[in-house]
Amino acid sequence: MSAPSNRRSIFLGRMSLPERNYLADALRAETVGGILLLAAAVAALIWANTLGGSYEAVRGFHLGPSAVGLDLSVQHWAANGLLAIFFFVAGIELKRELVAGELRDPRAAALPVIAAICGMVVPAVVYFAVNSLGGGSLQGWAVPTATDIAFALAVLAVIGTSLPAALRAFLLTLAVVDDLFAILIIAVFFTSTINFLALGLSVAGLVLFHLLLRKGVRGWYVYVPLAVVIWGLMENSGVHATIAGVAMGLMLRCTRREGETSSPGEHIEHLVRPLSAGFAVPLFALFSAGVSLSGGAVHDVFTRPETLGVVLGLVVGKTLGIFGGTWCTARFTKAQLNPDLKWPDVFAVASLAGIGFTVSLLIGELAFSENPVLTDEIKASVLIGSLLAAVFAGILLKVRNAKYKALCEDEERDEDQDGIPDIYELDKPEFHLRMAAIHEAKAAEHRRLAELASGTHAEDDDPA
Template sequence: MSAPHNRRSIFLGRMPLPERNYIADALRTETVGGVLLLAAAVVALIWANTLGASYETVRGFHLGPASLGLDLSIQHWAANGLLALFFFVAGIELKRELVAGELRDPKAAALPVVAALCGMAMPALVYAAVNVLGDGSLQGWAVPTATDIAFALAVLAVIGTSLPSALRAFLLTLAVVDDLFAIMIIAIFFTSTLNFLALGLAVAGLALFYLLLRKGIRGWYVYVPLGVVIWALMENSGVHATIAGVAMGLMLRCTRREDETHSPGEHIEHLVRPLSAGLAVPLFALFSAGVAISGGAVHDVFTRPETLGVVLGLIVGKALGIFGGTWLTARFTKARLNPDLQWPDLFAVAALAGIGFTVSLLIGELAFTEDLALADEIKASVLIGSLLAAVFAAILLKLRNAKYRTLFEEEERDEDQDGIPDIYEADKPEYHLRMAAILEAKAAEHRRLAEVAAETDARDDGPA
């Protein structure tokens, strides 16, 4: 009897087809949203640097019922209201990953979770080190810890790289876990005073929301008004209102029953994601990314410890944290990297995760609410750091783009045109029989064409 041996798991290997299709659909929407996000950021910068007074007037304009504690500025509505949709989708994504995705299996989840944790801890440490040495403020330690998946995918779309689905899925899983910890950071470190009555009522509203879901009650006219009330109560409680969004997202059922093609969570995510990616996040960027950029401001970004810490955290901290955490975890768990990929590929994706736009801007606003001038400089550092991380990652990815294109075409090839990529059928006997029939039909067609050509040549060579 042979001795048992440990099989090494494959890291970044082929995903199950349903998971691959789901991720492809989700990333497609996020890519479109990312392009809109880029456009909104550019418009905000142009507006703030050409007609700065009107920009400040518009985003500082207040509206809403003061009696309900909702007389908020446009910028506040965008950050606390619209971003609640973004975090609602993040909550659904996280729930789905936990029950049906990469995070379902603890062994499979170890790599992306450790990578995300290291990818948040290292930027914070880089920021802290720069500010301790430079005698700066440690308030902004959380600013460079976030990853913006929509912005990252927009960069991939712009540079035209055919990144394999396994690397895209790893990037998405990283972003989901990253969002979870960003939410925890916001809830724990950026909650100052609490209104316990409003908080208690918000928790009661969430309990009712959950109870209605468990009872199988359907209808947007029930959940949308209830969700708005929960959000308003959370806004008045002192806890950041986006926490309400992620809490409701986590409550949705994301497992499919036998008679379902999509779970309720997947269905609602499919409806809300375009609204989040195409409207909520771009509008947040429009009213948050507008900072004055001048030669002096850029100089300050690279000389002031707070802003330099953010830039280095995004560029250096993210790349080293994600890559180092993944490599060490794979080493100790004996996970084997997909032979079609190399560790430099993972480093390029880690560098791409240094794009920390949406949540980094939000945390920057929360961290420096009492120093608006520094808050604007922090925003400028987020923009510059994200841009430099994008350029760095684009260069690394372009170096391997020919290999990525080959892998991508292999993943997408469907010779028998049955809607299922051939790579997912290669191990099935019926697939080989079908492919043999296709090849035989092609060979017969080639023989027939050769015979026709030979007959034509014979007639042409005959007597006139």
């Protein structure tokens, strides 16, 4: 057994091959989800700006059983119901990171956690400063604090095709921590009145959900109806219903036992992710992103303090917060980045985290629910701020992409054709011996050719 190492904890060092494959699969799924999300947002903007009356009529249409407090508008169903599926998947991702990913090691977790916190605090400070000086409302301080993982990973996957996996892992881990704090913000700051009876019954349902999982009970016909009941009770309690989704996601086991090819969490995530990325989140975008983008509306975004604070928070606050938090953590603690990464890479990814679409739209609706006009302006500012962040980050990533093209080719090289990239075999003693033998053989061949060229004979030389 090897002795424990005293080296500094290197966050985002070379990942194991299973983790790397898992990350690649996640990135492919998020890319598709990001494209669908973008398509739904564009469709909402076109619909709202061409046939605005029908758009408002559809998303304002109420349906559902009023007897149990669920007579909700289509927009409300999308925001509170469908997004619960999105947060359920986010809860599973968070659980996996806590038990099997980067967040399982407190020393390694310090870097993304501090970076995520700074990436939420600084945008809030920027919003607060702009609105304090401009006399605007401080209610929207939380709008620019969130990162949209689907959009951000889609941009990174499309533009940064040759960037190292460690950079993608940084964004993924950062976004998982970001989602956790966004959930806490929604639960703490956007819960007005609480129905303690409904909340208590919802908690009891969560306990039952957990006990059934511990007992190994299987069957979607058990868990799906129970999840719907838990969600309905949470919706009636006054606490945002998406909290029920993330709570159930966190309860799933994400570690594999002997004989298992996948953990229950991995299996459920594999089944539910397409529903989240392909249906729930795009429909939420369709019924939330439809705002008027006339010339006057765009002008208001850059002149009204509330909307300007959101744009600056996403574009400037996110970048400075994440980059500054990462640099300070690496500078003053024992955590450090992968030596292959450079600070311009971190700066580019920090700017990419300014894409705050899904959760920012949700928080904007919650923060200004009593002012529909301002709500639409806040949504417009989220769209514009996210677009600016995507363009700025895209330029930076494009520049860095060329630098890492050769590095990515080295990572994928498999000279012995054994199906395992050679970089994962560097730690094997037999690999070193084999490479040493190859180098010695090449050196001997060079000596023989030199002897032939000079007319001498190898047998006349001293073997030593």
